[in-house]
Amino acid sequence: MAKVLMKGNEAIGAAAIQAGCKYFFGYPITPQNELPEYMSKEMPKTGGAFVQAESEVAAINMVYGAAGCGVRVMTSSSSPGMALKQEGITYIAGAELPCVLVNIVRGGPGLGGIQPAQSDYFQSTRGGGNGDYKCLVLAPANLQEMVDMVQEAFDIADYYRNPVLVVGDGMIGQMMEPIEFNTPKRRELPSKDGWATTGTKGTRKPHIINSLFLDPQGLEDHNKKLQAKYAAMKKDEVRHEEYNMENAEIVIAAYGTTSRIAKNAIDKLKEEGINVGLIRPQTLWPFPDKAFQEMPETVKSVLTVEMSEGQMIEDVRLALNGKVPTDFYGRSGGMIPSPDAIIGKVKDMIGGLK
Numbered sequence: 001m002a003k004v005l006m007k008g009n010e011a012i013g014a015a016a017i018q019a020g021c022k023y024f025f026g027y028p029i030t031p032q033n034e035l036p037e038y039m040s041k042e043m044p045k046t047g048g049a050f051v052q053a054e055s056e057v058a059a060i061n062m063v064y065g066a067a068g069c070g071v072r073v074m075t076s077s078s079s080p081g082m083a084l085k086q087e088g089i090t091y092i093a094g095a096e097l098p099c100v101l102v103n104i105v106r107g108g109p110g111l112g113g114i115q116p117a118q119s120d121y122f123q124s125t126r127g128g129g130n131g132d133y134k135c136l137v138l139a140p141a142n143l144q145e146m147v148d149m150v151q152e153a154f155d156i157a158d159y160y161r162n163p164v165l166v167v168g169d170g171m172i173g174q175m176m177e178p179i180e181f182n183t184p185k186r187r188e189l190p191s192k193d194g195w196a197t198t199g200t201k202g203t204r205k206p207h208i209i210n211s212l213f214l215d216p217q218g219l220e221d222h223n224k225k226l227q228a229k230y231a232a233m234k235k236d237e238v239r240h241e242e243y244n245m246e247n248a249e250i251v252i253a254a255y256g257t258t259s260r261i262a263k264n265a266i267d268k269l270k271e272e273g274i275n276v277g278l279i280r281p282q283t284l285w286p287f288p289d290k291a292f293q294e295m296p297e298t299v300k301s302v303l304t305v306e307m308s309e310g311q312m313i314e315d316v317r318l319a320l321n322g323k324v325p326t327d328f329y330g331r332s333g334g335m336i337p338s339p340d341a342i343i344g345k346v347k348d349m350i351g352g353l354k
Helices: 008-018 034-046 056-068 079-084 086-094 121-126 143-160 170-174 216-236 256-271 289-293 312-320 339-353
Strands: 004-007 023-026 049-052 073-077 099-105 136-138 163-169 176-179 240-243 250-253 276-281 283-285 301-306 326-330
Touching (some): 004 008, 008 034, 008 163, 008 170, 008 176, 023 034, 056 079, 073 079, 079 086, 079 121, 086 163, 086 216, 099 170, 143 176, 163 170, 250 312, 276 289, 289 312, 301 339
Parallel strands (some): 099 163, 136 163, 301 326
Antiparallel strands (some): 004 176
């Protein structure tokens, strides 16, 4: 298939429609506005529906309703908007409904700014809503990967009956790159007939979509069921990329746009005879713990690089469990790490190791 040049936000919309998304409910917020704009124009052409809700809270509850009917549905937002959706997301997870959520992250806290950031890592992986729930979190590093992950996200959501979150920073939403729309490998999906609220027409008992359990034993049993599902995700859905790991003395941990900048720094360091590797989580949850636990014996330290004040580094430290020392370099508020700054930090670390 021929490649086409598209802006990130529009490519996300095109990928979702190709994956069979029929309903989109959202609310404008920079830097993801091109996505709902694209969906408003393109979804009616494929028999779908776009609704600009009166708020982010309304949008996520519309997603809840549509997901309960068994249709493919998504919403998107950016950081403060995603914060407003958290109550609805925990309801959706508790009711075991499939949907796709996209967060094009901007700087914070509060309203912050409209420039790219990665400071929603905790919000994405820990969840801002109540209860013991999880969203599977995908983190693409380029537009082709974003397109592929968005398409697969709908299958993953249907397979587990769980919300799937795709996280990209504002740069991924706004940049333009050549992409192609490949058909992802399809997994065998369970039928929705046993739970979707499609209308009984007198042929069956009504299905009830709910996350309320007044009996504590019933709620605990439900939580145990959810935990078994999350354990299956940890077993089968963990993804990461390794780069230049052979004989690496220092390993950089980075995801999304930051990992691309880190690769640039690694290539320059290699020209100087300094061997640095990269572990790039492609799933932020489940986190690729095993990749860090099985690093080469040559590795003396891990440097986590983020567009935040340090969030993913907590998962890196948990995965390492003291195996090697860790260090951190980050920029926040919409500031982007430069390859030269990462190179300088690596050289400082090497000086400290000798």
